[in-house]
Every structure is written in C-alpha cells, then in structure tokens.
C-alpha cells in the first residue's frame with residue numbers, strides 16, 4: 001500500500017492520515033461518460049475505499065475521443081459503460097471495491113444508491129438528474145460536486161449541505177434547449193479541467209481536509225483562455241425549497257419523474273417502464289429472430305434495427321430508441337416490438 | 340465603454356449600458372447565469388436596471404448540462 005500511494009502521502013495535506021481516511025470512504029459517481037470516467041480513474045488511482053458508478057448507457061464510437069476508460073472493443077461489443085468502466089478500474093487498482101450499476105437513476109434508485117455513501121460526484125449530462133442529486137444530498141446531508149461541460153467551456157461547484165448554497169439556490173430555473181455535447185461538441189481538455197476541479201475537491205472531502213475546499217463557483221474556457229472564480233455564498237436562500245429552513249425536496253417527488261426522455265446530444269429517446277423489472281432478454285431475442293429480425297446481443301442488452309431506427313433493450317427493462325426525432329415515434333416502435 | 344469581462348479587457352459599444360443588454364450581446368439572455376459586478380453578485384431581478392460604467396469588472400457564469 002505505502003509504495004503505491006507514496007507520492008500522495010508525501011503531499012502534506014493528505015499524508016498517511018489522509019490516505020487512511022480515503023481508504024475508509026465510499027464515493028458515488030452518477031454517470032460514466034467523459035466526466036465520470038475521468039473522476040473515477042482519479043479516485044481509483046488515489047485509493048478510495050469504495051466506488052459506485054451508475055450509468056444507463058453503453059459504449060459507442062463517438063465516446064472514445066474523450067471517455068478515457070473505454071476502448072474500441074467496448075464500442076464494438078456495446079458494453080454498458082458501468083461494466084466497461086469497472087473492468088478497467090479494477091485493472092488499474094484492484095484494492096478499490098468497484099460497484100458498477102447499470103441503471104437509469106431516478107428517485108428510488110437514488111435512495112438505494114446513497115446508502116453508506118460519503119460523497120456524490122455529478123458526472124451526468126442533464127439538469128433533471130442534477131436537481132434530483134441536489135435534493136437527495138440535502139435530505140441525507142451528503143456533499144456533492146457539480147460539474148458541467150460543453151465545447152471548450154466548463155464549470156464546477158461544491159455543495160456542502162448546511163454550509164453552502166445548493167444548486168436550487170444558484171439556478172432559478174431549468175435551462176431549456178441549451179447547447180449540449182451533441183449539438184455544440186466537446187473537447188477532452190475541457191472535460192479534464194472540470195474533472196480535475198471535481199476530483200481535487202473530492203480528495204479534500206474524502207481525506208477530511210474541508211478547510212481547503214474552494215468555496216467558489218469556477219468557470220473557464222480553455223479555448224478562449226478565460227477563467228473566473230465567483231464567491232456565491234450570498235445566494236444561499238433561507239426560503240429555498242431544497243436547502244432552506246423548511247425544505248420539501250421538490251425534486252424527490254416521484255410524480256414529476258419523466259418516463260421518457262430525449263438523451264443529450266443524440267437522436268435518442270429513452271423509455272423507462274413505470275416499474276423497472278428484469279426483462280427476459282433471451283426470450284425477446286428468440287421472438288424477434290422468429291420475426292426475421294437480425295438481433296445482436298451481449299449479457300447486458302440486445303439491439304436490433306428497424307428501418308432507420310435502432311432499438312436497444314437493457315435487462316432492467318429500459319429501452320433506447322436511436323435514430324428517431326420525437327418521443328411518439330419511439331413509443332410506437334416500443335409498443336410494436338415490446339408490448 | 341471599457342470593462343473587464345471574466346478578466347479580459349473589452350470595449351463595449353455605447354448602446355450596451357445595462358447588464359441585460361450585455362447578456363443579450365453575448366447571446367446569454369436565455370441561459371441560466373450568475374453575474375458578478377465589481378465582486379458583488381447581482382440579484383437576477385436587477386439585471387435590467389443595473390447600469391454599467393467605465394472600468395466595471397464583470398464575471399458571467401452560465402450553467403451548462405453536458406458532461
């Protein structure tokens with residue numbers, strides 16, 4: 001142990017004590033895309049005790065330019081990101097307990113995921129889930145670290161319940177139809193910059209060096225050469241519904257959870273059955289093949305093409321429909337082939 | 340008008356004299372933003388009436404969802 005972490009323990013703010021604390025901690029990363037992969041690799045190399053990584057997607061070719069844990073074979077085999085990430089992370093550091101979860105994180109999943117967790121790192125691609133993370137963080141008093149990135153621009157903020165403003169204090173509304181990685185692109189250095197800020201703050205929290213936390217909202221553009229660091233503590237709102245004196249955690253209300261959603265930056269619709277339950281993928285495959293449909297599968301999912309659309313069915317019952325523009329078209333295909 | 344935006348010195352056209360107009364100028368009016376003027380965070384309701392003056396130091400942070 002000491003040889004592997006020697007340089008980190010020589011760093012005085014961590015030291016032997018900090019390293020021991022790190023080993024006792026459990027970090028949860030929501031999303032195993034570009035930010036998730038970068039944060040997970042840093043924490044795994046640093047020797048965190050346990051790492052849970054939850055993601056709903058599988059590896060595609062367009063991920064390889066920036067999602068550092070994945071390789072070509074993962075894209076060819078359509079390996080779920082959580083599984084591909086866990087495999088690579090275990091190869092990097094077998095001392096870390098890695099818990100991959102293939103799931104679309106909603107309220108119920110979140111309540112289950114945060115058990116025993118010391119820190120949540122946001123590596124998601126939309127604000128619906130971030131507001132959910134924000135409320136669960138306030139409800140269970142678990143810190144979380146926001147990170148967002150598009151093009152060459154990125155930003156990050158560390159939210160400590162009871163200390164800092166929360167995301168609901170900082171954002172008065174949900175951004176609609178903003179630029180996404182699918183429409184505006186994204187470059188790896190911007191991702192790395194956001195992830196570097198997130199994982200540095202994560203190490204401070206996990207090694208219990210809270211006085212070193214940054215306390216500002218940082219943003220930067222690595223192409224336009226801009227950097228900004230703003231003290232937002234004045235935005236902490238006592239009336240905030242998520243972190244104020246009478247919180248109601250509005251985003252934990254199951255009724256507001258959407259069953260279908262357009263995924264960030266692709267012509268993809270996700271359909272989430274109201275009760276997630278294991279799908280008999282082998283049976284479905286047989287039935288599709290008997291209809292003359294060409295099916296590809298691996299232990300976690302199966303996929304098939306109909307006209308220009310591609311349908312991917314996960315074992316937990318979720319379905320991704322690629323190559324459609326609207327939710328209706330996706331639902332039609334869903335009901336046609338999956339009941 | 341000479342101002343500093345996110346640390347960069349910039350010359351703004353004379354017509355752009357309020358925070359709202361500045362956000363429009365950068366196509367940020369539809370975005371969720373936090374604006375700091377001379378190290379003081381502005382309340383969102385004040386963006387329209389907050390007048391810019393020569394030498395102002397402005398930080399604009401907009402939220403993005405990708406990752």
Ligand SMILES: [Zn+2]
Pocket residue numbers: 165166167168169170237240241242243244
């Ligand atoms: Zn709040």
